[in-house]
Amino acid sequence: MKIMKLRMNSFGKFTDKTLEFTPGLNIVSGGNEAGKSTLHKFIGAMFFGMYKQGKKNKLSSEDYLKYFPWYGENYGGSLMMEAGGDPITIVRNFRKNSEKVSIINEASGEDITESFPYDPVAKLPDTSEILGINRYVFENTVSISQMSSATGQALAGEISEMIVNTSLTFTPGVSYRNALNTLSERREKIGTKTQSKTPRGKAEIRLNQLTEELKAAEQIKAENAERYAQIKKAQTELVKNDVRRRALGKKREMSLLAQYAAKYEKFKELTGTLNALQSEISAEIKINEQEYRRYLTCENMLSDAREEYDKLIMDRRIAGEQVASLAEKLEQLKSDKANGENSRADAAVFENAVAKLAEVKEQRRNDQQRGVLEEQYNKSERASRAFMFSFIGLILAAAVFVAIALIGGDKNFYTYSLIEALIGLPCAAGWIYFLTKAQNTRRLFDAVVKKSALEVAYREQIDAFLEKYEAADLRELNEIFDRAAGMEERISELNGQLAAAVQKEKSLMESSESVKAKTEHNSAIMASILRGASCGNSAELRAEYEKIRARDMAVAKHEATLQSAAALLGDMSEQQLQEKARQAQSMGIKPLEFDDYEKTLSEEERDIYEEATRINNQISSLNGAIESSSMKVREISEIAEDISSVKETIAALEEKYAALSDASESIMRVSADIKSDAAAKFNEYVSELLSGLTSGRYSRVFVGEDMEITVRDEQSGNMVALSELSGGTIDQCYFAVRFAVAQLIIPDKALPIFLDDCFVQYDEGRLFNILALLGKVAQSRQILLFTCRRTEQQLLDSLGVTYNLVNLGR
Amino acid sequence: MKFIHTADNHLFKSFAASKLPPSVAQAYRKDMLSAFREIIAAAGKADILLISGDLTEMAESSAAGVKRVFDLIGSISDTAVFLSCGNHDYLSENNLYKSLSLPPNLCIFPPKLSSVYMEDINTRIWGFSWEKSRYGKLPFDFAKLNTEEINILCLHGDVSDNSPYMSIPPEALKAAGFDYVALGHVHKPGKIAESIYYAGSACALDFSETGPHGYITGVLTKQKGESGKAGYSFTNTDVPSFLSLEVDISGLESYDEIKQSLMGQIKNPDRDMVRVSFKGFRGEGIDIPSLCEELEEELYCLVCKDETSPDYNLEQLYRENKENIIGLFIKQYEGREDRASKAALYAGLDALLPRGKEGAL
């Protein structure tokens, strides 16, 4: 297929622009903004339209707006080509809603639109049929533009990718590896059951949790069902207990009636007692408390007075006897008195003598004994004499010394004499002292001798009295004298005693008379009381008095009985109690003391109450347990919903995962088929092209197991990694690959090749090589070389290659 | 005598199958309980309440929940309540009806045909409770009725000659001579014959259950020796409705366009429970899950079903790529129409075909 002519009615910057091409090499020349790429797009759009391809919905492509005409309404144009030997023109309107495509066979002039397949989505004939490739292949294969990557490294990568993909997919631009990577990434994003961080893993965990939760909820449901069953049972028990309670009520009613009957019996008994007591209380009593007390007092006083009287009589008799005895003693004394009168004078003399003797004796005892005094006198006499002679001797000596001094003139003798004189002074004092002492002692001695004579005289006088009164000693004699002196005193004392005794006897007589009178008075009172009480004696009176006590006791008992009766009645009246008793009787209930029975009943009542409490507690505890366990879990339906939703999620994820796996496997399978027959051919052709472009320097291209691309350097014989080649060589390599794709993948269609500013970076040598190659290719295939410079033209001219120049202008 | 007939209340049911959002499901369960309360209130003014089975979803009920229902029934102590259990609350070993104390005014029929005579209204109520989840034939014969009395049958089952859910032969039922037959099991309320009614589910229980839902109020009178006279009316329960919609999003390029076409079909966005199936081909950039997220904010309840396919023109793709990997890949799935294969095909294409780049398809 070859493009012969095109016309852009309105397309981007172009309006009514017509361009013509030749079957071989065409150089489309224009500056940077001349619209080379717009022209390129126009050609593509003429075949593929301006909408997205391969879709079931018709959607405008991004280019629709990008190339919307700057001027003019007629968004579209026509393209004439030579295909299959016939000149064919496609006329196309891009504008939405008035889109139209017609295909005309210029040779016959007939509209052959109908013969093209109809695209139901675009609602237009499918003109891509003419090319036999889709727009994508068109863009990536027959159209080769400048390298998109700038750096050598990235370039090398891009080329490798292209070689590998072409080898594996035989579809340019479709990346086998990318596709597998994408699928694998998407699978990883879903994850597996055991990968806990992936959605699938999380869903699994959630599912397990929910399953557990459901199990727990089912468990609680069963437990609660059991609890409700227990409640049901407890409620039955409660009903039974209530039946018991009602039965007890009836029993209690009967028991009460029996008790009332018994009470009434008791009440009647008490009434009897009261009646009996009433007679005791109303009995007559002849004495009262006060009179009886008075009687008792009189009785006591009477017995006291009698005792006193007896004692008084006794005392009177003793007093009489005493008077008689005293009178007799007095007579005796009076006769003794006369005898005692004589001795009184002797006693006076005697007493004087005794006194004088005692005086003398006393004095004598005070003086020194005679011998002692005599000796003292002699001692003093001798001492006095000794001192006297010493003194005289010393005085004489002193006189001698003075004389010596005077005669001899020895003055020292004065001194000696003075000393002598001084010694002589004490001797003189001693002489005088003892002389005085001797004279005093002599005087004392003379006095002692005189007293001894007096003593003898008194002693003789006393002895004379002893003899006269025949007294053995002085003591006896003194007694005799004392007796004589006391006689009178004794007589007057006895006279006193006698008078007192007589007086006492008289007073006793009076007292006994008075007591006797008192006794008679009391007896009279007592007799009157006895008479009043019609009693003969005290015993009878006492018996009468005892009746008061008995009556008081009866009153007290009556009072107590009344209280018992009141207590028995309680809140009831006697009539009511009687009514109850009658009721009991009519029902055949025997009166009974129900204390014990009552106890049994209240025990039973408590038992019933406790049972009710126990059951109610059990029920409320069960209800509590139900409530609290219900709070612990969600409703089963809720959990079931969650489970189903998680399961759904899991199913969706697994379905997607399976789809991705399935797709991966399919891709690997088909790429293996492609690789086996086409890859070798492709490799060979790339190698051939590269060798031509590099003048035989690099001859072979290898794709390693790890997709690493290496080339053989013919100069060194080494294998060189693509990335290590120079930038220019990488460019050539890229071109070789692209060109090989264009040549090989669509070989039969011989579509035009579009080269868009591909060689800008080539040095002259390289450009030369490539233009030579293009010259050759152009013989069988139309080439549209878009360029902005003249170098290509010049080189082609020099090579002698013919070409058609299409000038786009500025 | 006046009666209320309800059935298939399915209280405490889980809406797992309907895929209702948990909060909505929860709220709806409350609504269902409220509806039951409504029925109880109505029954409080009637002589008897007939519950023809599936009162609760026994497997998903909690003990406390059933207790609550019993308390409600117990609250209308002057109304006699009769329950014939159905296949969802059949009297299994561990049925909670057996554990709990029944309110005094509730009679649950045993698993054999039984009757209770109520003298004050001269009415005999017949019933039968399921004790297993499946019955083929009707497990009893209809008894001969005393025509002096009003005879009512309360039963859960399928009026049909051949059903795994207790076939009640229609001719035999009609011939049995009941003055009223209160049926349960079929969720759509309906009249089988004169005085033979399905009350239907008291509330709609799924998106499939469109149409009215509620309970029947009936009045029966019978003079001695005469045949009974009857009057029936149907009362709707006040619960949100289920709405099942379909939206074909083919050719719709934005969320707004899709939203508009959906919202136009919904009367009460604040109350209706909506399930929508998105169909057709979804354009590039249309992601149904995120679309649903957006929609959920504007609706009380939304259950999304994505039945769309990615927008690939497989025929064209294959035609254009016959000899390369894309064509070969598509060929792998030729004739495999199952869901999994389709999904794998789209997943593969999605990975193989570059998107968004200049010159992409």
Ligand SMILES: [Mn+2]
């Ligand atoms: Mn049901």
